[in-house]
Amino acid sequence: MDALPEFELLRPTTLDQAxxxxxxxxxxxxxxxxxxxxxxxRRGIVAPPVLIDVNxxxxxRAIRADAKSIExxxxxxxxxxxxxxxxxxxxxxxxxxxxxxxxxxxxxMGTVGGNICLxxxxxxxxxxxxxxxANDHCLKTTGTVCHVAPKSRGVCFATFSGDLAPxxxxxxxxxxxxxxxxxxxxxxxxxxxxxxRQDQPVTETLGDGKFYLALRPGELVTHVRAKNTTGLVxxxxxxxxxxSIEYPVAGVAVALRRDGNKLAELRVAFTxxxxxxxLLEGTxxxxxxxxxxxxxxxxxxxxRDQIMAMKTTFTPxxxxxxxxGVLARRLVTKLFAA
Amino acid sequence: xxxxxxxVLNDRARTDAVPNNILLLDYLREIVGLTGTKTxxxxxxxxxxxxxxxxxxxxxxxxxxxxxxxxxVDTVESLGEGGHLSAVQRGFHEKLGAQCGYCTPGFIMASxxxxxxxxxxxxxxxxxxxGSNICRCTGYVKIIEAVQFAAGxxxxxxxx
Numbered sequence: 001m002d003a004l005p006e007f008e009l010l011r012p013t014t015l016d017q018a019x020x021x022x023x024x025x026x027x028x029x030x031x032x033x034x035x036x037x038x039x040x041x042r043r044g045i046v047a048p049p050v051l052i053d054v055n056x057x058x059x060x061r062a063i064r065a066d067a068k069s070i071e072x073x074x075x076x077x078x079x080x081x082x083x084x085x086x087x088x089x090x091x092x093x094x095x096x097x098x099x100x101x102x103x104x105x106x107x108x109m110g111t112v113g114g115n116i117c118l119x120x121x122x123x124x125x126x127x128x129x130x131x132x133x134a135n136d137h138c139l140k141t142t143g144t145v146c147h148v149a150p151k152s153r154g155v156c157f158a159t160f161s162g163d164l165a166p167x168x169x170x171x172x173x174x175x176x177x178x179x180x181x182x183x184x185x186x187x188x189x190x191x192x193x194x195x196x197r198q199d200q201p202v203t204e205t206l207g208d209g210k211f212y213l214a215l216r217p218g219e220l221v222t223h224v225r226a227k228n229t230t231g232l233v234x235x236x237x238x239x240x241x242x243x244s245i246e247y248p249v250a251g252v253a254v255a256l257r258r259d260g261n262k263l264a265e266l267r268v269a270f271t272x273x274x275x276x277x278x279l280l281e282g283t284x285x286x287x288x289x290x291x292x293x294x295x296x297x298x299x300x301x302x303x304r305d306q307i308m309a310m311k312t313t314f315t316p317x318x319x320x321x322x323x324x325g326v327l328a329r330r331l332v333t334k335l336f337a338a
Numbered sequence: 339x340x341x342x343x344x345x346v347l348n349d350r351a352r353t354d355a356v357p358n359n360i361l362l363l364d365y366l367r368e369i370v371g372l373t374g375t376k377t378x379x380x381x382x383x384x385x386x387x388x389x390x391x392x393x394x395x396x397x398x399x400x401x402x403x404x405x406x407x408x409x410x411v412d413t414v415e416s417l418g419e420g421g422h423l424s425a426v427q428r429g430f431h432e433k434l435g436a437q438c439g440y441c442t443p444g445f446i447m448a449s450x451x452x453x454x455x456x457x458x459x460x461x462x463x464x465x466x467x468x469g470s471n472i473c474r475c476t477g478y479v480k481i482i483e484a485v486q487f488a489a490g491x492x493x494x495x496x497x498x
Contacts, residue, residue: 004359008339009404031402038361038400039381051358053405079394103470105388105395105448244469245383 004041008050015059015178018052019220023180025050026217032075032111035102036119044129045141054113060222065090070171071225074113079104081112081164091226093234093253097167100236100251103244113221116165116175120158120194120209120275121247122148123313140210148310155196157310158209158275161247164224165192165277166269167236170255171226179219188224190214194275196308209275231257232265233335238272239323241314248272249315250307250324254331263287263295263336268302268328273309273320280306280328291336299332300325345406348372348416356403363387365403366413374414374443378472385471388444388451389413395451395470414443417450425488425497426450435484437475445471449485458489 010028012018022028028050029037040046054060060075065086072081072094081087082098101107101115124138124147137143139156149157165188173188193207193214202211215221238251251272257265266287268280286298309320343356347370356365366372366389378386380399387399390412417424426449429435436442445468452459452467459467464485465478473481491497 003364004361006339006359009341009358009402011404011407034400034402035382035397038402042381051402053402055405103385104467105385105397105470106382108394109396109400 004038005047007041007048009053010050011053011056013056013058015057015222018054018057018060019178019222021050021052022178022220023218025052028052030054030074030113030220032114033077033106033109035106035110036114040119040126043127045125045132054220055111060113063087067228069225069227070094071223072112073223074111074116074221076112078102078107078110078112078115082107090228091171091234093167093170093236093255094164096236097163097251097253100238101163106245112164112224115162116168116188116191116224117213117215117221118160118162120156120160120212122158122209122310124148125158146209152196153198155198156209156211156275157196158212159272159310160192160194160209160212160274160276161251161272162277163236163238163248163251163271166251166253166271166279167234168224168226169269169277169279170234170253170267171229172267173224173226175221176223176225177215177219178222179216181216183222185225186214189279191221192276196275207275212275229255229257233257233338235331235335237327237331239327247312249312249320250309250327252324252327252331254328254335256332256335258336261290263289263291266332268299268332270303270307270324270328273307273324278306291333296329299328303328341404343404343407345408346410348412358402358404360403361399362389362401362403362406362411363398366398372413372415376440376443378441378444383472384441384444385448386441386444388447388471390447390451390454393451393454395448397470412447412450414446417446419498423497424450425491426453426485428491428497429484429486429488430481433480433484433487435476435481437473441471441473441475445473445481449488452485453489453492457492459485461486 029048031051031053054075060073064071078098088095139146146152194212234255236253238248240246253269255267266283270278303325309317340357376386378384382400
């Protein structure tokens, strides 16, 4: 195997040092478990001149969860999140999503920040240097065409596939971000800007598969936070070709509140389908009634209109969209009955 | 760029000058000379390079050697003492958990990590814990039996 390219490795021990290091080196990449970043460095997809290993920053390694709220540091490992007793008790959707990521050894390494900011991917991107070179590269790297969507007019359709994002989106979570201009918090949903921006320039609110995060140069996601909602029940599930390691055919998080026989509130979020995790819009209009054919037809229509899965090695896009819809139906039914 | 890294490898303290851009896998095999840890897919998909850091299984092909500073690393060479196999090694030997054997050090370390955390795992827990490892020969049945056998050996105090 080729050696890794040269890079500078910084190992801050306080959040302040980490923020300063990141601000001083906008071309750097924060390094958590390396389960995605190191693979991409090895494949020559990215070559950051500076890596900032954030695993020794105590402020980023803490989980604080109780009946009222949850706050998770970016360097918490996925195993720690999946097994945390209070996360399991009060925020099962988060623990379930964490437990669905890759395989157990990857989860011992991979971090919350890495999964929240996970690089988007497609079958033409996550390949070796010679493979990509033989295909004249792609829009997300140095090419001019998006091979999964050749008529995309300059828009990259690489897919976001992190599992934690949909889970946190159903909790209306916020992301804490630190950078050269100080700290800010944004709704997690607005961190993701992977839309199909056809013919429009990339802005802080409008990107695509290549420009998929609303992070400014030198910024770092430090925490994810959410408040609990009384009476909200939630769960996460995903379908993969294999049950471990594999990327999702589709992943779905559902949170709902039931009032008697009626659905009072519904939030549904998907991963593995679009260049961003999709918090389904329009679910409020489906609430207020029972779970009947009319409801499921409405849910299917929202999925059809907003979910835009691309082909993978094993499955065509339209199949993946149907899987996403079926998975959402199943989870809604299960949670409503519980 | 290199840095001085202090850590504990297979119960022995080590201090080494380690380049920033060398992976733990290559460090173990090429610099220390411990070739029990195998290079498989080289991309975090197969688990052949699994070692334990602070008793947790990790993929050495995706870990920077410099990041083990202050930690405890165990490779397959750490198992077994004085010519006696460890429980997991005996399990894989007696229950025929290895065929070609290339994935075996990785499976053994993932299994050792499981039994240190959970000495009496159910079959479902074994399947889950070995989910990051791939074996193209055995079909996994023998591997699961090997881990169950090893858990029994440990419980009876026959092997560590």
